[in-house]
Amino acid sequence: MPSSADTTPQRDENKKEEQLAAFREDPTGQILTTDQGVRVTSTDDSLKADARGPTLLEDFHLREKIMRFDHERIPERVVHARGAGAHGFFQVYKPLSHYTSAAFLQDPAMRTPVFVRFSTVVGSRGSADTVRDVRGFAAKFYTSEGNFDLVGNNMPVFFIQDGIKFPDLVHALKPNPRMEIPQAQSAHDSFWDFVSLTPETAHMVMWVMSDRSIPRSYRMMEGFGVHTFRLIDAQGSARLVKFHWKPVLGAHALVWEEAQLIAGKDPDYHRRDLWDAIELGHPVEFELGLQVIAEQDAERYGFDLLDPTKLLPEEVVPVELVGKLTLDRNPTNYFAEVEQVAFCVGNVVPGIDFTNDPLLQARLFSYLDTQITRLGGPNFAELPINRPVAPVHNNQHDGLARHTINSGAANYLPNSLGRGYPKPAGAGEGGYDHYAERIAGHVVRARSPSFSDHFSQARLFLDSQSVYERAHLVDALCFELGKVEREAVRQRVIDAILVQIDPALAAEVALVLGITVSPHPTPAHSTTTLAASPALSLATIKHPSIATRRIAALVARGHDATSLAAIIRDLESRGASVEVVSTVLGEVPGKTEGGTRAVRLLLNTPSVLFDGLIIADGVESAEELASHEPAVRFTAEAFRHCKTVAAVGAGQRLLDAAGVPTDGAGIIRAQTAEKAGSQFIAALAKHRHWSRKTGTA
Numbered sequence: 001m002p003s004s005a006d007t008t009p010q011r012d013e014n015k016k017e018e019q020l021a022a023f024r025e026d027p028t029g030q031i032l033t034t035d036q037g038v039r040v041t042s043t044d045d046s047l048k049a050d051a052r053g054p055t056l057l058e059d060f061h062l063r064e065k066i067m068r069f070d071h072e073r074i075p076e077r078v079v080h081a082r083g084a085g086a087h088g089f090f091q092v093y094k095p096l097s098h099y100t101s102a103a104f105l106q107d108p109a110m111r112t113p114v115f116v117r118f119s120t121v122v123g124s125r126g127s128a129d130t131v132r133d134v135r136g137f138a139a140k141f142y143t144s145e146g147n148f149d150l151v152g153n154n155m156p157v158f159f160i161q162d163g164i165k166f167p168d169l170v171h172a173l174k175p176n177p178r179m180e181i182p183q184a185q186s187a188h189d190s191f192w193d194f195v196s197l198t199p200e201t202a203h204m205v206m207w208v209m210s211d212r213s214i215p216r217s218y219r220m221m222e223g224f225g226v227h228t229f230r231l232i233d234a235q236g237s238a239r240l241v242k243f244h245w246k247p248v249l250g251a252h253a254l255v256w257e258e259a260q261l262i263a264g265k266d267p268d269y270h271r272r273d274l275w276d277a278i279e280l281g282h283p284v285e286f287e288l289g290l291q292v293i294a295e296q297d298a299e300r301y302g303f304d305l306l307d308p309t310k311l312l313p314e315e316v317v318p319v320e321l322v323g324k325l326t327l328d329r330n331p332t333n334y335f336a337e338v339e340q341v342a343f344c345v346g347n348v349v350p351g352i353d354f355t356n357d358p359l360l361q362a363r364l365f366s367y368l369d370t371q372i373t374r375l376g377g378p379n380f381a382e383l384p385i386n387r388p389v390a391p392v393h394n395n396q397h398d399g400l401a402r403h404t405i406n407s408g409a410a411n412y413l414p415n416s417l418g419r420g421y422p423k424p425a426g427a428g429e430g431g432y433d434h435y436a437e438r439i440a441g442h443v444v445r446a447r448s449p450s451f452s453d454h455f456s457q458a459r460l461f462l463d464s465q466s467v468y469e470r471a472h473l474v475d476a477l478c479f480e481l482g483k484v485e486r487e488a489v490r491q492r493v494i495d496a497i498l499v500q501i502d503p504a505l506a507a508e509v510a511l512v513l514g515i516t517v518s519p520h521p522t523p524a525h526s527t528t529t530l531a532a533s534p535a536l537s538l539a540t541i542k543h544p545s546i547a548t549r550r551i552a553a554l555v556a557r558g559h560d561a562t563s564l565a566a567i568i569r570d571l572e573s574r575g576a577s578v579e580v581v582s583t584v585l586g587e588v589p590g591k592t593e594g595g596t597r598a599v600r601l602l603l604n605t606p607s608v609l610f611d612g613l614i615i616a617d618g619v620e621s622a623e624e625l626a627s628h629e630p631a632v633r634f635t636a637e638a639f640r641h642c643k644t645v646a647a648v649g650a651g652q653r654l655l656d657a658a659g660v661p662t663d664g665a666g667i668i669r670a671q672t673a674e675k676a677g678s679q680f681i682a683a684l685a686k687h688r689h690w691s692r693k694t695g696t697a
């Protein structure tokens with residue numbers, strides 16, 4: 001009897017064909033040429049004086065081919081080198097003219113094209129996706145008034161308050177300059193040395209040690225603009241704004257051990273997850289949220305809105321959901337699009353403006369400047385992925401790698417030879433007007449005293465975590481600081497940072513590190529105890545859908561193919577994807593006629609790549625799986641990582657062999673396929689069953 005899983009390889013094949021067909025250029029009939037258009041007769045042998053003789057310098061095809069190869073790489077990004085991107089569009093829910101004049105935020109019928117690049121921060125371009133790190137969330141809106149880039153992260157605050165410290169932060173985070181170790185992680189001396197000496201990092205360190213830094217998927221994390229920006233309406237009135245992205249699938253995290261295992265088993269996990277979801281027809285959706293604050297309320301909240309180490313709790317100023325981003329198209333060519341995309345914080349459109357946040361101000365310089373080295377010159381805005389849809393007319397014509405061939409003799413203003421064009425926008429012609437903020441003061445190299453409370457919000461974040469999240473955070477601190485070799489650095493992190501956030505937290509970590517908290521006669525920093533913000537806990541951002549979740553169905557010879565097919569149908573009808581994993585590939589015979597097609601081998605398929613596990617019924621199948629070491633490991637690991645594990649009928653034999661208890665959260669032992677299916681779906685929607693570790697929900 002054919003099960004729905006039988007179609008999977010066929011579907012994969014069809015997808016591949018479609019992908020190939022999607023290339024814009026059909027190569028059929030093309031003749032190979034040099035870059036000069038000269039037809040090439042052979043590309044496998046270089047030109048030689050005699051078949052066994054020296055290669056000739058005059059072989060222009062060889063020289064060109066090798067020259068092009070030698071220069072295939074461009075400098076990777078200094079930070080955020082590792083990433084993945086997707087195309088899509090943005091639509092506003094209703095006109096936002098009461099906040100901003102930005103044209104793309106006015107008409108719900110208008111679809112603004114968007115390209116998004118997600119990234120890690122620390123690792124180099126070839127590093128693993130699931131490392132503990134901040135994730136970049138950069139969106140380029142190709143609006144009718146020019147490009148708007150919202151270059152954010154998956155955390156709402158940052159490590160430092162002033163951009164002048166960014167090179168120090170990044171040097172401390174990156175591998176040791178002597179031997180370039182360790183790659184893509186902060187669990188080393190220099191990062192924690194910097195933290196211990198830089199109290200303003202405290203709040204961000206709490207975020208990075210939390211589950212936010214090991215997202216399950218780029219599709220399942222929040223995004224934040226971090227800085228306070230300004231929205232300007234058509235009358236020129238300004239409001240302060242914080243930008244948010246809310247994932248429609250909810251926000252979910254990996255288990256730390258799972259993240260580390262995936263880094264070895266599938267370093268491309270997040271890339272692949274994004275790619276596969278879009279290929280399988282599951283668009284990736286985020287809602288755009290705004291926290292809008294009246295200019296006169298800027299000082300109401302007990303902290304400075306210009307300080308990027310602070311957040312504005314959603315319970316204090318709610319996030320207004322104003323539109324939806326849908327990512328529904330994968331890139332055609334990774335290099336041309338994902339690698340060459342150049343985001344720039346300074347890319348704003350009329351109706352959106354900056355504030356004096358000193359971190360933001362430094363970024364305004366950096367993003368334009370960095371492209372000169374990375375993309376080799378000033379004409380990077382002409383690359384297809386960076387080109388605005390709005391027309392471009394100016395006198396900046398020259399420079400390396402210019403594509404546009406400008407005509408006309410007047411490349412200056414004012415001119416009469418070009419009848420005065422291109423002329424600056426006049427009144428009512430959509431020109432960008434900077435907000436006329438009143439500035440008065442002395443030129444000083446100083447930090448505002450309003451930025452000085454580094455610990456109240458760090459404690460707010462900690463206090464807002466659920467029991468299991470706090471436990472994960474403590475474990476992460478112990479893991480990271482346990483790798484710090486210098487005891488003085490560990491001690492300083494405890495004494496100067498953790499104890500200031502929460503003495504109990506410091507004591508817990510110090511105990512594991514085998515050190516004692518130094519006595520502090522008086523608190524070194526004055527802090528305020530803030531009301532917990534439930535919105536900061538991932539536990540509150542669940543989404544009861546199993547759409548796009550990956551489930552492994554374990555089968556062996558003699559399984560009940562009929563009941564398994566019913567469960568698979570049920571799961572796939574809710575948007576989940578089920579992959580049949582077995583001891584052999586291809587058709588696995590069932591206990592009666594028919595069977596199920598296995599698309600993955602237990603031998604090389606780890607449980608960490610799946611969100612849940614279902615074991616088929618059938619005595620013979622269960623016996624074989626229970627005595628197959630990879631199947632037992634698969635099951636035990638899925639259970640240890642708090643995933644939903646289910647078995648139908650005799651399949652429970654494998655649960656027993658893997659040491660899975662008879663009952664508990666997310667453990668499903670059912671006699672019938674119907675029961676197993678419905679219980680499995682409900683349990684899977686909870687994402688993970690953390691109470692297995694902490695004893696609490």
Ligand code: HDE
Binds near residue numbers: 118343366
């Ligand atoms: Fe970046 N950052 N950054 N950053 N950043 C870059 O730009 C920089 C900061 C962020 O997918 C670089 O084109 C400075 C905060 C993302 O292409 C570089 C400062 C936030 C991406 C740069 C910051 C970010 C970058 C590297 C302190 C969250 C990836 C290559 C003043 C709001 C964009 C490049 C992509 C990339 C500089 C701080 C997010 C070197 C100087 C805060 C998502 O220009």
